[in-house]
Amino acid sequence: MVNYKDLGLVNTREMFAKAVEGGYAIPAFNFNNMEQLQAIIKAAATTKSPVILQVSKGARNYANATLLRYMAQGAVEYAKELGWENPQIVLHLDHGDTFEVCKSCIESGFSSVMIDGSHLPYEENIELTKKVVEYAHQFDVTVEGELGVLAGVEDEVSSDHHTYTNPEEVIDFATRTGCDSLAISIGTSHGAYKFTPEQCTIDPATGRMVPPPLAFDVLKAVEEKLPGFPIVLHGSSSVPQEEVETINKFGGALKAAIGIPEEWLREAAKSAVCKINIDSDSRLAMTAAVRQVFAEKPAEFDPRKYLGPARDNMEKLYRHKIENVLGSAGKA
Numbered sequence: 438m439v440n441y442k443d444l445g446l447v448n449t450r451e452m453f454a455k456a457v458e459g460g461y462a463i464p465a466f467n468f469n470n471m472e473q474l475q476a477i478i479k480a481a482a483t484t485k486s487p488v489i490l491q492v493s494k495g496a497r498n499y500a501n502a503t504l505l506r507y508m509a510q511g512a513v514e515y516a517k518e519l520g521w522e523n524p525q526i527v528l529h530l531d532h533g534d535t536f537e538v539c540k541s542c543i544e545s546g547f548s549s550v551m552i553d554g555s556h557l558p559y560e561e562n563i564e565l566t567k568k569v570v571e572y573a574h575q576f577d578v579t580v581e582g583e584l585g586v587l588a589g590v591e592d593e594v595s596s597d598h599h600t601y602t603n604p605e606e607v608i609d610f611a612t613r614t615g616c617d618s619l620a621i622s623i624g625t626s627h628g629a630y631k632f633t634p635e636q637c638t639i640d641p642a643t644g645r646m647v648p649p650p651l652a653f654d655v656l657k658a659v660e661e662k663l664p665g666f667p668i669v670l671h672g673s674s675s676v677p678q679e680e681v682e683t684i685n686k687f688g689g690a691l692k693a694a695i696g697i698p699e700e701w702l703r704e705a706a707k708s709a710v711c712k713i714n715i716d717s718d719s720r721l722a723m724t725a726a727v728r729q730v731f732a733e734k735p736a737e738f739d740p741r742k743y744l745g746p747a748r749d750n751m752e753k754l755y756r757h758k759i760e761n762v763l764g765s766a767g768k769a
């Protein structure tokens with residue numbers, strides 16, 4: 438058993454309480470390799486933003502569970518080297534789907550886990566979430582549950598349509614499971630293809646596609662039922678069009694990739710939404726930079742010469758999210 442506290446990590450309890458109170462959100466960035474991790478830590482350390490390092494089951498298999506634990510520990514030490522004296526870094530399991538995977542993560546140094554029983558019937562979701570909470574809380578590990586289903590595809594998680602969270606269920610769910618935060622569905626979705634062009638309208642000023650509005654009424658109703666309770670938004674990449682254009686310009690083929698406008702996320706961050714998950718944007722930033730180097734310098738074969746620019750581009754993106762969208766800069 439590796440306790441996250443020995444790795445220098447923290448759980449989400451205190452940072453979420455401060456974020457709800459302060460009207461900002463903590464970035465939860467997915468990672469599965471060294472360059473992503475370096476970029477996340479550098480952006481968080483230089484802006485003094487609390488940060489959640491998020492790992493899906495697929496990423497854990499990709500990177501190797503043991504290696505990941507040491508990477509997270511290394512991330513804490515790296516943050517200190519960068520001058521962040523008291524780093525507020527969480528290692529979180531994204532979309533845990535069984536008690537066993539949550540338990541395994543807790544035993545290998547995670548400070549927070551998500552148990553996603555949203556695909557199960559309501560009572561079974563409660564039962565599974567409660568079981569994980571009871572285990573996790575023995576080690577002061579925090580737990581995120583989910584109510585409602587998000588559309589889209591992300592690693593092993595996929596659904597072809599969304600079901601908004603039913604605000605009538607949230608008090609019962611939070612009370613009976615004892616979860617520390619709750620992911621809700623208000624129209625965000627996983628992946629880089631969140632909406633079809635047919636679902637969107639065209640903004641006459643920019644000519645860009647605007648997706649259907651998020652269900653802020655659902656968020657508001659949830660907040661009224663559970664005042665001050667930490668709420669999580671998944672699938673909140675904005676799919677920056679300049680990255681999509683770079684990818685396509687240099688040989689990519691991303692068609693009509695559409696994300697969540699940043700103004701909407703800015704608005705959500707001011708509410709009880711205290712954790713915003715961003716994965717696709719970092720994938721896009723990385724791919725755009727790599728493609729550009731490959732296209733412009735076809736003779737290059739030193740991985741540092743294309744992964745280095747990819748890392749710089751991701752760091753720029755993370756910093757932008759922290760400073761201009763989530764409002765978490767200077768909060769740690």
Ligand SMILES: [Zn+2]
Nearest residue numbers: 591671672714
């Ligand atoms: Zn998700």
